Amino acid sequence: MSFLEQVGRAAIVQVEDAGAVTIQFWSVLRKLPRILPIVGGRRRWRSTVEQMFAIGASALPMSATMSLCTGFILALQSGSELRRFGALEFVVDLVAIGFTRELGPLITALSVSGRSASAIAAEIGTMVVTEEIDSLRVMGLDPVEFTLAPKYLASLITVPCLTILSTLCGIFAGYLFLAFSMDMSLHNYFHAVAEAILLRDLFFALVKSMVFATVIVHVGCLEGLRVHGGPEAVGHSTTAAVVKSTFLIIVADLLATAIFYLLGWSSLG
Amino acid sequence: MTNSTAVKTGDALISIRGVSMSYGARRVLDSVDLDVCRGEILVLLGGSGSGKTTLLKHLLGLAKPETGRITINGVDITCCSPSELGAVRRRIGVAFQGGALFNSMSVEDNVALPLRELTRLADSTIKLVVWMNLIAVGLADAGSLHPPELSGGMRKRAAVARAMALDPEILILDEPSAGLDPIVSAGLDELILFLNRSFGITILVITHELESAFHIADRVAMLYQGRLIAVDRKEQFAGNAHPRIRQFLDRQPDAVPRVAGDQFIAEFFRGIQT
Numbered sequence: 131m132s133f134l135e136q137v138g139r140a141a142i143v144q145v146e147d148a149g150a151v152t153i154q155f156w157s158v159l160r161k162l163p164r165i166l167p168i169v170g171g172r173r174r175w176r177s178t179v180e181q182m183f184a185i186g187a188s189a190l191p192m193s194a195t196m197s198l199c200t201g202f203i204l205a206l207q208s209g210s211e212l213r214r215f216g217a218l219e220f221v222v223d224l225v226a227i228g229f230t231r232e233l234g235p236l237i238t239a240l241s242v243s244g245r246s247a248s249a250i251a252a253e254i255g256t257m258v259v260t261e262e263i264d265s266l267r268v269m270g271l272d273p274v275e276f277t278l279a280p281k282y283l284a285s286l287i288t289v290p291c292l293t294i295l296s297t298l299c300g301i302f303a304g305y306l307f308l309a310f311s312m313d314m315s316l317h318n319y320f321h322a323v324a325e326a327i328l329l330r331d332l333f334f335a336l337v338k339s340m341v342f343a344t345v346i347v348h349v350g351c352l353e354g355l356r357v358h359g360g361p362e363a364v365g366h367s368t369t370a371a372v373v374k375s376t377f378l379i380i381v382a383d384l385l386a387t388a389i390f391y392l393l394g395w396s397s398l399g
Numbered sequence: 400m401t402n403s404t405a406v407k408t409g410d411a412l413i414s415i416r417g418v419s420m421s422y423g424a425r426r427v428l429d430s431v432d433l434d435v436c437r438g439e440i441l442v443l444l445g446g447s448g449s450g451k452t453t454l455l456k457h458l459l460g461l462a463k464p465e466t467g468r469i470t471i472n473g474v475d476i477t478c479c480s481p482s483e484l485g486a487v488r489r490r491i492g493v494a495f496q497g498g499a500l501f502n503s504m505s506v507e508d509n510v511a512l513p514l515r516e517l518t519r520l521a522d523s524t525i526k527l528v529v530w531m532n533l534i535a536v537g538l539a540d541a542g543s544l545h546p547p548e549l550s551g552g553m554r555k556r557a558a559v560a561r562a563m564a565l566d567p568e569i570l571i572l573d574e575p576s577a578g579l580d581p582i583v584s585a586g587l588d589e590l591i592l593f594l595n596r597s598f599g600i601t602i603l604v605i606t607h608e609l610e611s612a613f614h615i616a617d618r619v620a621m622l623y624q625g626r627l628i629a630v631d632r633k634e635q636f637a638g639n640a641h642p643r644i645r646q647f648l649d650r651q652p653d654a655v656p657r658v659a660g661d662q663f664i665a666e667f668f669r670g671i672q673t
Contacts, residue, residue: 173515265499268459269513270485 154274154352158282161275165283178280185246185281185347186288190295193241197296200233201225201303209307218312222319225304226326234297235335236383239342242289243375247350250281251371254354255364263355278351282344289343290336297335338386342379349375410436411470412569412601413458418467420453420625427453429625430467435569440595440602442612442633445622446647451605454622455573458603459493460484472568489517492562496573498554500546500561506533507542510561517565532560536590552583559590570594570602576611584608588615609648613637621647 165174208224254277257263266273301323308314353371357363411434420428427450435441445451456462457469460476469476471487479487500509510529514520520528533539536556546554555575562570572591576584588611595602595615606612612619613633620630623643629636637648645651 260497261495261499262501264456264459264461265493265495267461268488268491268493269517270488271513271516 151348151352154278154355155348157274158278158351161272161279162283164275165279174275174280178283181280181284182288184249185242185285186292189238189242189245189288189292192245193238193292193296194299196237196241197229197234197299198303200237201229201300202307204228204233204300205304205307209311218308219314219322221304221308222322223326226301226323227331229297229300229304230327230331230335232383232387234300235293235339235342236379237300238289238293238296238339239346239379239383240376242285242292242343243346243379244372246285247346247353247371247375248368250347250350251353252364252368254278254351255357255367256361258355258357259359259361259364281351282347285343285347286340289346290339293335293339334390338383341382341386345378345382346375349378410434412437412472413603414470415454415458416468416470418454418457418464418469420450420457420462420464427625428457428464431622431625431627433620433627433630435601435603437568437601438595438599439617440591440604440615442604442606442616442619443622444607444609444612444619444647445605446607449622450625451622452573453625455571455605458571459491460488489565490568491571492559492565492567492569493571494555494558494562494573494575496577498546498558500554500557502546505543505545506538506549506557506560509546509557510542510564513561513564528564529560532563535563535594536560537586550583552579552587555579555587556590559594563594568601570600572602572604572606574606575604576606576608584611587611591615 164170165178167175205221205225209218209221212218212220212224254263257273257277263273263277266276305314305316305319308319309316350371353367353374357367413433413435415431415433418428418431419426431450431454433443443451443454453462457464458471463477467477472490474483474487476484476487500506501512504512507529510532511525514525514528518525529542530539533542536559538553538556538560541549541553541557546557549557559570559572559575562572575587575591579587591602591604592615594600604612604615616633618630619633619636621628621636621644628641629639629644631639636644639645646653
């Protein structure tokens with residue numbers, strides 16, 4: 131095969147991939163109204179709630195602990211430097227802004243990606259291998275509506291909620307550090323936090339976390355549907371799902387932060 | 400391939416005409432012609448990689464053939480609209496090879512799924528239909544179990560019960576006896592015969608198990624390398640002289656081209672030198 135042929139073939143594969151990603155995204159978006167409560171089907175909403183437990187609720191202990199630890203680490207590291215300038219109280223700003231804008235969404239997304247992107251890929255991949263997806267189609271049920279859409283909605287709802295909770299945990303860890311090192315009271319601490327962060331920082335965090343949620347569930351579903359052949363292919367797809375979603379989360383984070391920076395939204399005051 | 404048993408086209412519930420399909424350079428289906436008549440049990444035999452599963456996917460509209468037409472109940476499913484395809488599929492019940500039951504639901508819920516999703520029946524009616532179907536396949540007391548708790552044979556039966564839920568005209572069974580012991584497999588054969596005789600369902604069985612095939616079949620068809628090499632009543636089929644069919648029926652292995660050890664080594668070194 132000539133070099134040109136190889137380049138061409140690789141390009142075709144990439145374009146096909148991009149097409150598959152977009153088509154799947156659109157078909158899920160079109161089905162989302164049908165799984166909402168009240169306007170959609172009751173049974174779909176129930177499976178969405180089940181997914182919310184699987185993706186969100188059970189990830190809470192892990193992402194909360196990770197945020198607590200990271201918050202404390204951040205306070206320790208910055209505290210040891212800031213203490214030299216007698217500016218220990220600036221730890222509050224650092225932890226509050228750092229967590230709201232950046233670490234809260236990121237740590238939540240990474241912990242959900244590790245738990246759920248692989249779980250989603252494994253579940254859907256197994257359904258492909260055992261012909262469950264085919265059998266849904268033959269029964270006249272749309273696999274997108276039946277299995278994919280509830281996962282999308284569940285993750286779009288739960289990941290922002292988790293983000294808020296783990297941001298709170300991270301900021302609370304900052305309080306623990308300051309309470310030990312300079313006897314700051316909880317009231318004073320949260321007063322300082324409220325002054326440090328802006329409403330737009332929160333908005334920024336929630337937008338980011340919804341982008342991350344989409345990345346996680348989209349990669350998980352796509353890798354699951356791509357499974358061909360036997361059960362060992364499921365293993366490959368789960369690994370690929372975690373690796374790709376983690377990578378894409380970081381890239382998406384960079385893009386989102388850059389966009390907000392260019393819009394001038396991230397400057398203080 | 401001509402049918403020695405003359406089939407009136409009016410009788411054909413499924414009619415496959417000149418269906419071909421290839422993946423890359425490999426021809427998986429090569430102008431297959433096959434009729435499945437109303438009320439019969441047709442067994443489609445074929446070894447591994449003969450194109451059985453591909454043909455099944457085409458029959459269900461999960462894949463489109465490169466050429467040829469597949470008509471089910473008078474509707475050409477290779478070029479009909481999605482809603483027409485949906486209507487055709489509602490008349491077909493399929494039990495996939497592994498059962499394809501949903502693991503998160505109990506057997507009852509699995510059988511009830513198509514009824515709940517596709518009909519407006521009341522819950523009490525659905526319960527009754529599910530119960531009747533489970534009795535018909537002999538799983539009356541396993542309704543509350545989940546698929547991972549079932550044995551292989553029970554899983555196949557549950558899949559048949561789900562396939563029967565919407566009262567289909569055609570029942571398609573993919574490898575019903577694969578991986579089952581002879582007793583359980585014989586029980587499934589009886590179930591297939593029972594469903595055919597008492598409800599008049601047209602049944603297409605895809606398998607490579609000879610004994611069960613000849614026990615249940617009205618007619619037997621054989622796929623080999625994507626071509627349909629015989630379709631016949633089972634009595635005539637057993638006497639077919641086609642070498643591949645003889646080999647299949649007499650369980651003879653393929654001749655393996657053997658290279659003697661030293662010859663292999665000689666060729667190996669010649670390969671290195673050039």
